[in-house]
Amino acid sequence: MKSILLLLLLLSGTLQAQNKVIDSLQVELSKAQTDSARIMANCNLSKEYLLTDVKKAKEYALAADQLATASGYRLGNSKALNLLGNAYLITGEYDQAMDCHYKALKMANEMQDTASLTASYLNLGSIYFKIKDLDRAVKNYSAASALSEKTNNKKSLGKVYNNLGNVYEEKGEYKKALEFFQKAAALQEEIGDKKSWAISLHNIGNVHLYFDHPEEGLPYLFESVRLNQELHHDMILMASLGRIAKIYQAVGNRVEALKYARQSLAMAEKVESGKKIAEAAQLMHEIYASLQQYDLAYKYQSLYTRQSELMNAESRTKIESELTAKYETEQKELENANLRAESDKKALEIAHHHKSFMMGAALTVLLFALLIVVIAGKLRLRTAFKKLQEAHLFMQRQHTEIVQQKNEICSQALVLKEQNERLGKLDGFKNKVFSIVSHDLRSPLNSIKGILGLAKKRTMTEQEVKHIFGLLEREMSVAMSMLDNVLIWAKAQLKESSVELKEVDLHIVADENIYLAVSEAEKKGVQLINGIAANKVAVADKERLNFVLRNLLMNAIKFSYAGGEIRLTAEEQEEKVVLAIRDHGKGILPEHLAGLFTEKRYTTLGTSNEKGTGLGLMLSKELLESINGSIQVESEAGKGSTFFIVLPKAVQVRRETVV
Structure with a gap:
């Protein structure tokens, strides 16, 4: 508008x-x-x-x-x-x-x-x-x-060239059409015939639609628009606007195409030209169909159909009447000529009765023979037509069967594709489980076995026993943490695992996880602060969010220095809620940030030489993505890290199966 x-x-x-x-x-x-x-x-x-x-x-x-x-x-x-x-x-x-x-x-x-x-x-x-x-x-x-x-008369000659260009364009000889349009435009520009020149420029721009670079026709159409605005020629102006829209559609610029198509339709409706309304409506239908706005496409297709049927019905009725009238006039003239000829024939028959009789008999025989030939030909044609109909019906049935078989094959291909994708996921899941169990879980268990073997072979002092139990406790913690991570991750991968999205109070969730992590924090003298406002709500699966939050808190404690502080905050951003866990510990080197959440697990010792599994961040990313969330990180080596959990602020509560 x-x-x-x-x-x-x-x-x-x-x-x-x-x-x-x-x-x-x-x-x-x-x-x-x-x-x-x-x-x-x-x-x-x-x-x-x-x-x-x-x-x-x-x-x-x-x-x-x-x-x-x-x-x-x-x-x-x-x-x-x-x-x-x-x-x-x-x-x-x-x-x-x-x-x-x-x-x-x-x-x-x-x-x-x-x-x-x-x-x-x-x-x-x-x-x-x-x-x-x-x-x-x-x-x-x-x-x-x-x-x-x-x-x-150069003015008329220019019009002839332009119209011959139209004929060759209709025949599909586009290069020859362009030559005539250009000859017409040159003549019209020479004599200053702006009205005809604007039409030829329109035709030059329009014929470029049939070449490899239709956009090369736009300068001619815009010049035609300018001239028609100057001359107030709305009919050619609306046609040029429609061609501009057609070219923009051809090069994929549907926004500009829609703009000019609307202008063309508005002008057609203003002048009440049924032909131009039909052309503009058809163009609007094509553009909206390409934009997949099928309700609007149907609206303009209906308008096009109404206008076309109206014009065709009126034109057909009038042309048939005209042709009938002309035919009747010619028929009367023919009948009059036949009457005159018959009169002459009777006069000749009186004078040459015998000769005429013989000629009449011969003619009768000839006509009879011709009639027999015509009837025989008609019978052959009828037989041939019947065979053609039968062949056509047979081909239609064959075509229908082929289409049905093609559709069945396509359906089967889709099913096989889905099954292959599912098998690929299951195979990847199996390989990951075997990799973790065979390597990462075996390492702490081997360490425990070694420590127990050492203790078995020698008598130890109380101090050495305490040291041994400290090592056992640390290795068991690593093994248990890894086992917990593997079990949660495996559960998330299984088809039967479900996500239950509902509103979650982030302040309460933070308090619950701080309570679980506070004993580890106290060992290092690290302070955990819940800075999330009461009633700050997001939408998430509480079990998966608890795991992610607990994992990030334990990582923050692991890499914080004694006496440090870890603060949890949350703020709303448009349709999302961003929960931040900020520490002032070791931080992460820039070269490690890119692979932090990938399957190439990143692990390093904490500030008190605590070990980790390297699974937590990868699993946290997968779990957050399964509940429509995401995770981000900002870190500077030696100054600490901030992990951001991004969750939807408000969506309809739903339950879905994770595949």
Whole structure:
């Protein structure tokens, strides 16, 4: 809507200029003293309105025709009929247009007026082009071309070149069409015929749609738009806007395509041109369909269908009536000729009765033989047609079976693909479990075995026993932590594991996990502070969030120095809640940050030489992603780290199975 308003603002200046011309012509009409002056004033007003308001163009052309008929001014009749025919051509009423131009051509022939003859041939060529009778179109254009060259009428010759370009474009000979459009544009620019030049520029831009780089046609179309705005030719202007939209659609710029298509449709509805409304509606349908906005695509497809059916129904009925009338006239003339011939034949039969009888008998035999041949041919054709029908039905059945088999194969392929993906995931899960159990879990158990073997072989002092038990406790803690991580991770990977998303009070969850971690913190004199405001709510699976939070708290304690502080905070950001765990410990080296959450597990000793498994952060990332969350980190070596848990702020509570 905004783009349409902008277009109207741009046109406001040129419309004022047009109104001045129209006002001047209306004053001229009101002051005309003679019928011929009134006829020409009406013709000029019709010509001025032709590309801006077709209804008014028809009214003034009809008025001129009626005046010319009443006054016997045949040249005025011819001009008025050509203008009226052009108005019908613009609105898609081709039968009415053809009637007007044939009448104008007949008058021009009787008057031997070369200018009117040239115009009539040009207009008839345009009508035949519109109804796809290209041979007759070329025939009429050729007649107009010969007259234009004979009188050195460059204006008419430019129109002929342009229209021949249209014919070759319709035939699919796009390079030849472009050559004619360019010849037309060069002639029209030379003589300053801006109206025709704007049309040729439109055609040059339009034909680029059929080449490899359709965007090269945009400069010509924009120049055509500028000229049509200057000349107030709304009909060509809306067509150029539609072609601009078509090119933008072809190069994938659907936003610009939609903007110009809307402008074209708005102008078509304004001038009430059924043909232009149908073209613009079809373009809007194609653009919305490519954007997958199928409700709007259906709306404009319906508009296109209504307009097309209306135009086709009216045109078909009128053309059939016209053809029937012409046929009946020709049939009557033929019957009259037959009556005259029969009369002559009877006279000859009286004089040559015997000879005529013999010729009649021979003719009867010949006709009888011909009838037999025709009947036999008809029977053969009927048999052949029946076989063709049977073959067609057989091919249809074969096609249906092939389509069904293809659909079944596609369905089976999709099922196999899903099964392969599932097997791949299970195989990866198996390999990870074997890797952890065979390597990471075996290492602390081997250490425990070694310590126990050492204790068995020698007698130890109490101090050595305490030291041994300290080592055992540490190795068991590592093994238990790793086992817990492996079990939780394995559970998260299984199909039966479910996620229960609900509103979680982050302050309460933080308190619960601080309570579980406080004994470890007290051993190092680290202070745990819950800085999360009461009633700060996010949506998560509480069990998985507890594991992640507990894991991050234990990591923070592990890498904090004695007497340090770990603070938990939370803040809202748009549709998310960000929970931060900040410590002032060892921090992480920059080269280790990139692989922190990957399967390449990162582990190092804590500030008190605590060991870790390297599984916690990888598992935390997977668990958070399973509940629509994420994890991030900021760290500086020697100054500490901050881990951020990002959770949805508010979503509908749901239960889903994790695969």
